[in-house]
Amino acid sequence: MALNCIKIQHKKFTENCKTKRYPVPEKVSIPMSQHMGVPCEPLVSVGDEVKVGQRIGDSDAFMSTPVHSSVSGNVVEIENFLSSNGRVCKSIVIECDGKQTVSEDVKPPVITDKLSFINAVRESGCCGLGGAGFPTHIKLKYDENKTPVDSLVINAAECEPYITSDYREMMENPDDVLNGIKTIQNILNIEKVYICIEKNKPKAIELLNNMSLNDDAINIVKLSSLYPQGAEKVIAYNATGRTVREGELPLNQGVIVMNVSTVGFLNRYFKTGMPLTRRRITIDGDAVKSPCNVKVPIGTSVAELLRFADCEEDKVSKVLAGGLMMGMCIYDLNTPIVKTNNAILALKSDKKRIQTNCIRCGRCIKACPAGLMPTELEKAYNQRDAERLKLLRVNLCMNCGSCSYVCPAKRNLAETNQLAKIFVTDNN
């Protein structure tokens, strides 16, 4: 049985844009919370000199990953930063000297066994580059006896409109992707690898297929070009046929899902020792004149990036970090780029939409990849009925936005689900 999904326009205008290297900015602001979990504490103070790849933030907490400087220069301020998900954390402002002196700490890690491997992954500052930002070393640090893993699913679906940063990773660094996979596979002793790519990227499918012909363990899975193929539970199901149940991680089903850019980055880190200080970003949207892919130092401001891509700033009404379906609105153009950003989209004015009552057409139910009934959830939330919301499993909503997308009455179903989740938690 196939999971529900929807057709949306791909708008992959930047798929053939070779990644440009972004020049060193004058100033960067590097937030201490760029990953899922506990924010880091700054390891430097105002006036300190920092170098590229130097660790500037870390935490003792389990669920965390260190932050490194993307530039060389002087720390001028440690400011409070309100991220687009509403959390406040410290952010280190560095004035760049333009020399980009590399820190002495940057050297290839020595990996001999699983423990040194996990430590190296932690030191790289890596977190899921697809957008969720789950610390990678925690994903890979599982107990083989409790949760044996036999499948590694590489998420290269990139089902959101506009975004092509993962596609460019596959086209430009296929060796890094495949070697990264091999390293993880060998050290964690994982039997099978599934590289899942949507059919709208035939070149990437062909390239990776040809390069992995001699490797029986690697399977290229061609996914139909539908949304949300890249959602973790959806891709785990489509690759392995296993259902991740309520409250579980894919790990409980013997599956690890990793983003293709994360794997590519890890391989480069194992080779060079340069931690996560730059990442590829797609800059696009109807207000951007020269859409492109750029490798940007973490901490560069969105405003600078948009200027780089000739954005018509007076026409912009909305700026998104991420894709059209799940991206978050940026409220301030001085917001810095963080590890989990894969795209910045600048959009012109929104179309006015007329909202009507729900006409019970059932399109949202046919669209929901989690098999939920968004229209019923909306009614239950409007009645503030926590029991019914629980019964309808609002907690399984992954906020993919498909229900809102298809709704002919233009009701804000995905938004309501998010409110309903909070309401249920508050009423427990």
Add this chain to the structure above:
Amino acid sequence: MKKLIVSPSPHVRSEMTTQKIMLNVIIALCPAVIASSIIFGLRAIFLILVCTATSLVWETLFNMITKRPNTISDLSAVVTGILLAFNLPPTLPFWMASIGTFVAIVIVKCLFGGLGQNFANPAIVGRIVLMLSFTGAMTNWTVPLGLQKTDAVTGATPLVSGNAEYLDLFLGRTGGCLGETCALALIIGGIYLVIRGIISPITPLFFLLTVEVFSIAAGVDPLYQILSGGVLLGAIFMATDYVTTPITMWGKIIFGIGCGIITCVIRFYASMAEGVSFAILIMNILTPYIDMVTKAKPIGALPIRKRED
């Protein structure tokens, strides 16, 4: 600094709107409108126009009196008007038709909260109210143009007479309600709606299949039962109304089967000749219960543990 819009995701929506859905239904009704004008003459078109216009007037007046924003732009009142006209004999006086649209729009739809909130199909209730109030006028069946003899302009419907040819039934050259006689036009409309993705073919197919099976079991000519009376109109345009029918696939199957059984029971064993409208009305009323037992199954959901207090 320039202010940016901040809103929750998704930031893109499909092109489909409520208005477009209703417009598609109106387009799908057009072949039957044309057919009715050919079969019953200009009077049929006038009746359709009167029903549509009064529907829009009633909805506007209701919204004015209750100080709500006017909702006629969603076009659902137009659909109700045309569908009600389709369920009336072409000779019905205009004032009676206006009472029908009043019941349909104001009592059945607006008083329950407007579009999407009504529990029964407005056009069907409108028809039933007229049927019970003006039984004579509602059963004054016109013989189609070209078949009239000089002294007889009214006759029985094929369901009562039981002697029409299949081809006449298929093309609609029989007496009956304005929009229900021409099977060809209704089927064209239905196929259009399925192709445009507006309706699911599940309900009509199960409705017709049930009528077929029941007729065979009861020893009645099944094709005749499907082509005559309001089965096709009901199955394609009324039993597929989003608002008053079940929302999931299994619900639609149950709904279709239920409609078919009740239609046949009324036709074969009750004193009324036609049972489609009552069948759909009864199933409309059962819809919330059908919805309750045919909920979508969340993927990977675990059984809810009762909290022990």
